[in-house]
Amino acid sequence: xxxxxxxxxxxxxxxxxxxxxxxxxxxxxxxxxxxxxxxxxxxxxxxxxxxxxxxxxxxxxxxxxxxxxxxxxxxxxxxxxxxxxxxxxxxxxxxxxxxxxxxxxxxxxxxxxxxxxxxxxxxxxxxxxxxxxxxxxxxxxxxxxxxxxxxxxxxxxxxxxxxxxxxxxx
Amino acid sequence: xxxxxxxxxxxxxxxxxxxxxxxxxxxxxxxxxxxxxxxxxxxxxxxxxxxxxxxxxxxxxxxxxxxxxxxxxxxxxxxxxxxxxxxxxxxxxxxxxxxxxxxxxxxxxxxxxxxxxxxxxxxxxxxxxxxxxxxxxxxxxxxxxxxxxxxxxxxxxxxxxxxxxxxxxxxxxxxxxxxxxxxxxxxxxxxxxxxxx
Numbered sequence: 001x002x003x004x005x006x007x008x009x010x011x012x013x014x015x016x017x018x019x020x021x022x023x024x025x026x027x028x029x030x031x032x033x034x035x036x037x038x039x040x041x042x043x044x045x046x047x048x049x050x051x052x053x054x055x056x057x058x059x060x061x062x063x064x065x066x067x068x069x070x071x072x073x074x075x076x077x078x079x080x081x082x083x084x085x086x087x088x089x090x091x092x093x094x095x096x097x098x099x100x101x102x103x104x105x106x107x108x109x110x111x112x113x114x115x116x117x118x119x120x121x122x123x124x125x126x127x128x129x130x131x132x133x134x135x136x137x138x139x140x141x142x143x144x145x146x147x148x149x150x151x152x153x154x155x156x157x158x159x160x161x162x163x164x165x166x167x168x169x170x
Numbered sequence: 171x172x173x174x175x176x177x178x179x180x181x182x183x184x185x186x187x188x189x190x191x192x193x194x195x196x197x198x199x200x201x202x203x204x205x206x207x208x209x210x211x212x213x214x215x216x217x218x219x220x221x222x223x224x225x226x227x228x229x230x231x232x233x234x235x236x237x238x239x240x241x242x243x244x245x246x247x248x249x250x251x252x253x254x255x256x257x258x259x260x261x262x263x264x265x266x267x268x269x270x271x272x273x274x275x276x277x278x279x280x281x282x283x284x285x286x287x288x289x290x291x292x293x294x295x296x297x298x299x300x301x302x303x304x305x306x307x308x309x310x311x312x313x314x315x316x317x318x319x320x321x322x323x324x325x326x327x328x329x330x331x332x333x334x335x336x337x338x339x340x341x342x343x344x345x346x347x348x349x350x351x352x353x354x355x356x357x358x359x360x361x362x363x364x365x366x367x
Contacts, residue, residue: 043360122197
């Protein structure tokens, strides 16, 4: 269904919150579990979930349609063993302003984090999640920054590497 | 018309700060990137030329990258981190100007970098912002949405957990207190299914 219904901003302001049930957020359990909004596209809201485990991070996604009160099954589940190896922070989700000083440095970081964006391939109508990461790989590249894009297509629930590109930082 | 240049080998590393993640618009994801910049934080003194700022796009259908220049009217390195966003279904770029004004540009024609045009230029004084934070790395203001025929702009303000609502036509400003974190994303109701096989 491609019809888009506009939602007046006034209505958003009167009723600004969409309640996401605790069950939705904590399914899978664990104290370290996290859930954040990635972004919204065509009335679908993409959520990412992350759990930190010994030696690896596990993350996965769900799509919610608040207007229909429906959600997808979990998809894109990935066990990431490199995140801690490179000392990366698992920073994700939409923009947020945090006023606390101690979080300031964390907030300022431009590189060295994972970022996800959810969108629609308008030629095929399939939805995709794009993962972006920039890492400084001392062992192989002598301080070169590498940037990697991976694409998850919801049609096959499979992560694919798109490109590896590097740039001399000296 | 100058169309964005197709990148075969991605020579830019997009910013991935909490304020500059990729944004989705019409089948394409856009990032803000700074060429030849590898510091972990945004520091305007370490950027030598405004040409280092680029918009990088990734087409979800063809899975190819392109790069775009920012508006030619950007003539100095903003001391607060500039940001990109989608407002009224168009790609926008916003930045501080000389620590006195906030400027928003809009790419009027999708994919044409010559079509950047200035959407807002407003004095901080008119936004009721009088003391700028000493720490400069993060953006000062984040445009959240534009409504009422593009006359009213809602912004998140870093200083004191406030959202600023500014009406251009009446030059009026209103502040709304927000609690702690402000998570924002634009959302339009739709009947799209959440089942995939």
